[in-house]
Each structure stands twice: as structure tokens, then as C-alpha cells.
Amino acid sequence: MAVNGVASLEAVLHALEQGERELVGHLREAVAIESVSNDPERYPECVMMSKYLVERIQALGGQAKARSDTGTTDGPGGSRVPVSPIILATFGNDASKKTVCAYGHYDVMPAALSEGWDSPPFVLEETEELFHGRGTSDDKGPTLCWLAVIDAYNKAGVEMPVNLKLCFEGREEAGSDGLEELIGLEMRSEGFFHDVDFIVISDSGSLGAKPCVTYGLRGIAEFEFSVSGPADNLHSGVYGGVAREPMTDLIKVLSSLTDEKGNLDVPDLNAMVAPVSEEERRLYEDIEFDPVAWAKASKIPGVNGEMTKENVLMRKWRFPTLSVHGIKASSDYKATCIPATCTARFSIRTVPKMEPKAVERAVEKHLKDAFDTLDSCNQFTIDDVLVSDCFLGDVNDNNYSAARRANKAVYGSEPEFIREGGSVPIAISLANITRKSVCLLPICGPADNIHGPNESMLKKNLFQGAKVMAAYLVEIASA
Incomplete structure (x- = not known):
């Protein structure tokens, strides 16, 4: 040869x-x-x-x-x-x-x-x-x-x-x-x-x-948690306003994870993120990227923060983000019931300095603390956690x-x-x-x-x- x-x-x-x-x-x-x-x-x-x-x-x-x-x-x-x-x-x-x-x-x-x-x-x-x-x-x-x-x-x-x-x-x-x-x-x-x-x-x-x-x-940390209350699904016309509803509790806990603009709002996690150095910032200057064209091609109506190359790329790559993937309930979507159990699934994309076990502990603590502040008679459980660096x-x-x-x-x-x-x-x-x-x-x-x-x-x-x-x-x- x-x-x-x-x-x-x-x-x-x-x-x-x-x-x-x-x-x-x-x-x-x-x-x-x-x-x-x-x-x-x-x-x-x-x-x-x-x-x-x-x-x-x-x-x-x-x-x-x-x-x-x-x-x-x-x-x-x-x-x-x-x-x-x-x-x-x-x-x-x-x-x-x-x-x-x-x-x-x-x-x-x-x-x-x-x-x-x-x-x-x-x-x-x-x-x-x-x-x-x-x-x-x-x-x-x-x-x-x-x-x-x-x-x-x-x-x-x-x-x-x-x-x-x-x-x-x-x-x-x-x-x-x-x-x-x-x-x-x-x-x-x-x-x-x-x-x-x-x-x-x-x-x-x-x-x-x-x-x-x-x-x-980025790494990924996936979580699934549930809130359950009554033994069975309930008629909302009979029990609405009387029974403490699992879905309402679940949504409140879920919303505590982000601020009003959808940014990750778990203080213990945000504290782990390393600040951006000038050397790192310069790496972005040479990258050919048009955020407006990208947003249009992606068919999204806008972006968080400024429509600049640095902001969009750093949000895509450099900073942690949280995404909610779905909520399911024990009752049918079209039924006017109070579901007995509700489950939410979300993930956090992690970045350097966010050690997986520390992320898991911080999120679990945040979820439990958020539920405890509701003073609810319902039950809260974390059902599944999968974390990779x-x-x-x-x-x-x-x-x-x-x-x-x-x-x-x-x-x-x-x-x-x-x-x-x-x-x-x-x-x-x-x-x-x-x-x-x-x-x-x-x-x-x-x-x-x-x-x-x-x-x-x-x-x-x-x-x-x-x-x-x-x-x-x-x-x-x-x-």
C-alpha cells in the first residue's frame, strides 16, 4: 500500500x-x-x-x-x-x-x-x-x-x-x-x-x-416531581375551593424555579457559575453569527435579553438554563376534574463549575423548600433525577x-x-x-x-x- x-x-x-x-x-x-x-x-x-x-x-x-x-x-x-x-x-x-x-x-x-x-x-x-x-x-x-x-x-x-x-x-x-x-x-x-x-x-x-x-x-440535570392529594380524582363542581388542589401546588413550585423572564432563579445554582473573563469574551468576537437571521430561521419570535451575538451565544452555550418539558395529571385533559396526582418534568442545562451532585442537592432543596412554603396538606415527592456533567x-x-x-x-x-x-x-x-x-x-x-x-x-x-x-x-x- x-x-x-x-x-x-x-x-x-x-x-x-x-x-x-x-x-x-x-x-x-x-x-x-x-x-x-x-x-x-x-x-x-x-x-x-x-x-x-x-x-x-x-x-x-x-x-x-x-x-x-x-x-x-x-x-x-x-x-x-x-x-x-x-x-x-x-x-x-x-x-x-x-x-x-x-x-x-x-x-x-x-x-x-x-x-x-x-x-x-x-x-x-x-x-x-x-x-x-x-x-x-x-x-x-x-x-x-x-x-x-x-x-x-x-x-x-x-x-x-x-x-x-x-x-x-x-x-x-x-x-x-x-x-x-x-x-x-x-x-x-x-x-x-x-x-x-x-x-x-x-x-x-x-x-x-x-x-x-x-x-x-453543557451538561444536563433532569428532574421529575409530583404532588398528590386526594385518593381519587374529584369533581371540581363539588370539591373545587374546598380540597387543596395538587395541580395548583405543582404549578407554584414549578414557577419558583425561574424569574418572570424565564431565567433560572435558584440562588445556590447561580452562585456556582464562573464569571466571564475578558479572554473568554474575546473568543466570541471572531465567530460568524447573525442573531437576527438565526432567530428567524429558528422560527422564534424573539430572545431573552439583547439581540446581540454575544448575548445569544452565551445564553446558548455559556450560562445555565431551565426548560419545562411537560406536566401530566391523573385525570383526562378534557375532564373538569381535580386530578389526584400531578407530575412535572424539567431539566437544567449546566455549565463548568456546576458539579453534578451539588446541582442535584441544590435543586432538590429548592423544590422542597418551595413546597414547604405553601403549607399544603398534599404530598410532595421527587420521582426521578438524572444528572450528567x-x-x-x-x-x-x-x-x-x-x-x-x-x-x-x-x-x-x-x-x-x-x-x-x-x-x-x-x-x-x-x-x-x-x-x-x-x-x-x-x-x-x-x-x-x-x-x-x-x-x-x-x-x-x-x-x-x-x-x-x-x-x-x-x-x-x-x-
Whole structure:
């Protein structure tokens, strides 16, 4: 095989161009597999998707294991089944080369035509500029790009400059249960992660049209609490004004979490947030971002605070936020009843210096104190808490420098270094457990509408993204 260099990389990039329609074919096959991890009835589809990937990996010359021995989850018909397989694959075992691990996930969020899709969500639709379908952007498209890169190296007759490992999971959208434990187990001597030098994740998106590298993600703290009172739902015409109503109490507790403008208003949490330094503030100056155009494209009527680049980006990335996701009651929505039990679910996006356990304690204390001030005869319970840390990488380390050079090699310009408001819990897990640099190398765009109806990816992002991955392997080899 050819030695690596500029000419060799050009050969690989040419092979990627020649294989674009083949990549589209694989994406079409993958989108058709309804691997919805948080739907127990779709568990067989998740297993099917894992088998599809293992077969592709083996066909490309890799060694692959599908691990599902780290726990169980809900399956069809109320059964308990092993967690969706975690695929661990290896290409190359040359001690003289660096070892890179690329992470992706093959599970997707639920989708139905009735939820606003313009076409069947599990059928890949292709337009002049876009691919539409569940998983095109999050995260089947990027995951398949790694396989396309390996295929291109093979077809170009170019030896990969690194040992490449792949970790593809099938429970990312449902909490990644079992993966963190597996990473810990595989850090032992001779384990899968033991010899990994760098980790790269393609499960995030760019801010705009310019290529970017993501160095920060907010964490997430999810809470669910309930207020219950009477043994049964009550007739509001008979008991209204007499019975202490759980829904009223719940709304008062929920409203105590934010101020009148929707800003997080939990003093113990706000005190954890580090002040913005001048050096940090300068990072935002070079980012190309139009808040007015962004708000219009996002179809939101306005923003909290000033419509400035700094304010919008810092609210998106830099400061904690609270979002209420829903309220459910024991009575039917249209019934004029007083529900016996009401439950609310909300989450807080956390930032550096907000330690997960401290966040959990502060929120639980705030909720209990807010309920106690009501002097209510109803019962208050915190039903569920799930907290994961934020992530902040070092933009000056070798991993991020390689990602920067790879983007410049493909796009001809320097990428933007950005943070994101969303959470990728596995990024912090990989960083904390392996103690290696984790770089987020996004190929998706801001208008892809991941998790929503009409999820899509620009064709150029898919094809150029694969090229960036190929160039990244060359750049990280010399890091």
C-alpha cells in the first residue's frame, strides 16, 4: 500500500468522491431500520441495526464485537432484554502508530408521519441539496461516514496512518445505559480502550455555514416531581375551593424555579457559575453569527435579553438554563376534574463549575423548600433525577489542532471553535474514564432539525464531512 502524504490523502479524497453514491445507498439502508432505542417494541430493530454495522465493518476488514453484556432494558411485551449491542471494532494494531477511537451511535429518536413530517421518516428522501430521514444527521449519517473513510483508504490502496477503533452504541438517545460501565471494564490491560491515544466524536453540529470544531457542551440535570392529594380524582363542581388542589401546588413550585423572564432563579445554582473573563469574551468576537437571521430561521419570535451575538451565544452555550418539558395529571385533559396526582418534568442545562451532585442537592432543596412554603396538606415527592456533567476541551491540544488542520485542508479556511448548548454525556464519560483528549468533529448543520420532524442533512456536509474525517486521521497521526 502507498505511504501516507499529500498525494496519498488526495487519492483517498478522490476515492471518497467516487464512492458518494455508495455512501448514499448505505444511508438509505440504515435509515430504513427503525432503531428507536427508547421504544421497547423497537428493540429488535436496534439489534438489526447493530448486525448491519458489524457486517459492514467485517466486510471492510475490521474486527468487530457486539457487546450486550453490561445490563438489561425493557423489551417487547414488557420483557427484559440485554441492552442494545455496543459495537467495538478495530482496524489495525501497529504499535508504531497512534490509536484513535471514533464514537458514534446507531439509535434514533421516535418519528411518525403524523408528527409533522413531509415524507415517511424511515424512508430516505433525496432532493437537490438535502437528504431527509430520521438518523441522517443524528447520528447514522456521521457514523456511516467513518465506514466510508475506511472504504476509501482501502480502495485508494493507502494504508491508514493510525490504528482506528470504532465505538458505536445503540442506546445514546435512551441514556447510554451500560456504556460507561463497559468503558471502565475495557480500560484494563489489553482492553479495547487501554491503548487509545485520542478520541473523536461526530455527534454535534455547526453554528452556521462555516466549518467548526466543538470544544464545549453543557451538561444536563433532569428532574421529575409530583404532588398528590386526594385518593381519587374529584369533581371540581363539588370539591373545587374546598380540597387543596395538587395541580395548583405543582404549578407554584414549578414557577419558583425561574424569574418572570424565564431565567433560572435558584440562588445556590447561580452562585456556582464562573464569571466571564475578558479572554473568554474575546473568543466570541471572531465567530460568524447573525442573531437576527438565526432567530428567524429558528422560527422564534424573539430572545431573552439583547439581540446581540454575544448575548445569544452565551445564553446558548455559556450560562445555565431551565426548560419545562411537560406536566401530566391523573385525570383526562378534557375532564373538569381535580386530578389526584400531578407530575412535572424539567431539566437544567449546566455549565463548568456546576458539579453534578451539588446541582442535584441544590435543586432538590429548592423544590422542597418551595413546597414547604405553601403549607399544603398534599404530598410532595421527587420521582426521578438524572444528572450528567458538562464537557470542556482544550482547543490548543494536539487533538483539536489536528481537527483544525483537517478542516482547513478540506474547506480551505480555518474552522470556528464553538461550544454547544446541548449535551453529549458520553463525551465527558470518555474524557473522565480514559483521561484522553476528546474532540468533537461535527459534520451536521444548524438547520438539520435533529430530534424533530423532517430531520435532514445537506449533501455537501455529508460528503465533505467524510473528507474531513479522512484528513483528520492523517493530521492526528503526526500529532
